[in-house]
Amino acid sequence: MRGPVAGVSPLTAPVLYAFQQAREDVARHTAGLTADQLWARPFGLGSAGFHILHIAGSVDRLMTYLQGGQLSGEQLAALEAEKSPAPRDREQLLAEMERAFDDAARVVRAIHPDTLAEPREVGRMRLPTTVIGLLTHIAEHTQRHVGQAISAAKLVRSLNSRRHAPENRDR
Secondary structure (H helix, E strand, C coil): CCCCCCCCCCCCHHHHHHHHHHHHHHHHHHCCCCHHHHHCCHHHCCCHHHHHHHHHHHHHHHHHHHCCCCCCHHHHHHHHHCCCCCCCCHHHHHHHHHHHHHHHHHHHHHCCHHHCCCEEEECCCCEEEEHHHHHHHHHHHHHHHHHHHHHHHHHHHHHHHHHCCHHHCCC
16 A cells, blocks of 8 residues: 555556565565575575575566566576575675566556556466466565575574573583
């Protein structure tokens, strides 16, 4: 509930709201995490770092589909690299996410509401959707991974605090 975005249709603004909420939530919930904590996989789950990296990459890839394109070799390589990412520090991850959101926001701001029902295709299987369907998916997918990053960060903090609690030191 952030109010109107100047110069943006109320039909496309929700994806910009999702990006802003993602920025705030990821920054708040990863503040103070060490590099080890950021990339820790509590209980075998994805790390907070992975989810942040995936947000940036998936927004970039989905925006390509939104614009009617197919993924480049560089984008496919980045997708493959997400499977075993080189650890980055928190600032690098947040900067990558910010760049993806800024690039995507430029595209979203240029979308005319009359084009929302235009068909689009996603992925190698060319799954059918529309501009509005893809915008909805981008916002939803972003928020899903934000939630997973937050959960991973909270689990890592909880596990770390239990390890260092006085009653656990002698065990």
